[in-house]
Amino acid sequence: MTRIAMTEADHKLVSDAVAAAEAHTSGEIVTIVTRRSDSYxxxxxxxxxxxxxxxxxxxxxxxxxxxxxxxxxxxxxxxxxxxxxxxxxxxxxxxxxxxxxxxxxxxxxxxxxxTPRRVRNARTRARAMSCFRIGAESRTTGHTGVLIYVSLDEHHAEIIADTGIAAKVRPETWGHAMKAMIDPLRRGQIAEGMVGAVAEVGKVLAEHFPRAQDDSNELPDRLIEL
Structure with a gap:
């Protein structure tokens, strides 16, 4: 499988964006980008x-x-x-x-x-859910983890929130984050797209889950490539 063309600077850009967003919320953001979600x-x-x-x-x-x-x-x-x-x-x-x-x-x-688009979308979402269960679900104290998942070949992205967030935030709320991510991705700017999504997700989390005095970083900030 072809590797994703992302540099160390790209990784740092996304990781710094996650750290900045989490500075104002008790929520935790996990970012994953993959070339393809299934072998088909x-x-x-x-x-x-x-x-x-x-x-x-x-x-x-x-x-x-x-x-x-x-x-x-x-x-x-x-x-x-x-x-x-x-x-x-x-x-x-x-x-x-x-x-x-x-x-x-x-x-x-x-x-x-x-491959029919409905099949690509279904398998991309299934892979995103699998990554969410492994990397974010129920891994934070208040069940406040969010996964931002991008599959490049399928041109498909998912934002999946843990139960603590889903109870307060409607799924359509992530539409702004999706738009902030998709527009740069269409131009081939992967890191910029992830940063845009992280910033928008961070705003939502800061509104509903403000950072507590004793809050600790429970999930890694780094961008994960699969």
């Missing part, structure tokens, strides 16, 4: 199987076109096609189509384009 292995298999089936169907429908083509490609002269050689040709074509389409769908951007 099953989607690649489905497209590969469909391609192999389509190739066999075309071979069955138009043998008069494909058999001479195979003879020319293989350098065959006056070749007599027997049931065995026909089956061998069909298996070879199906295997070639399956392998080529699988590799394309699995390891190139085209594979993500071939």
């Amino acid at each position: 292995h099953d989607i690649a298999l489905i497209w590969a199987a469909l391609a192999a089936f389509a190739a066999l169907s075309v071979l069955e429908i138009a043998p008069g076109f494909y058999l001479p083509l195979a003879e020319r490609m293989l350098g065959l002269w006056a070749f007599e096609w027997t049931p065995r050689t026909l089956i061998g040709l069909a298996l070879s074509v199906a295997t070639l189509k399956f392998a080529s389409v699988y590799l394309i769908a699995r390891f190139t951007p085209l594979g993500l384009w071939l």
Whole structure:
């Protein structure tokens, strides 16, 4: 998987933004950015199987076109096609189509384009929820952790709040944070997008969960790359 093009300066920018936001709230902000949230292995298999089936169907429908083509490609002269050689040709074509389409769908951007958006969104959210459960859920005293999660290839972001925050803050409240994050991300400014989201989330947390005198930093401020 291609690494995310983020520098140490980018990491420091985000970490400093988290520290600044948490200076005014008892809430804790966790930031995660990943290149891709899922391998979509099953989607690649489905497209590969469909391609192999389509190739066999075309071979069955138009043998008069494909058999001479195979003879020319293989350098065959006056070749007599027997049931065995026909089956061998069909298996070879199906295997070639399956392998080529699988590799394309699995390891190139085209594979993500071939994945329905609802599937991409669902799996990105599932990965974000998994990260939230591991890195933020129920890990603070007042259940006041917030995850800001960005998946670059899917062009999808999630803001997930722990139960203490969700009880006071409606989900649509994070819309400003999303806008502050998405606009820079569209320009390829990953760190700036995360900083914008952190600042907006920090404002909401400071309003509903002001920092107490004895508050301690319960979760790491650093940006996490997956």
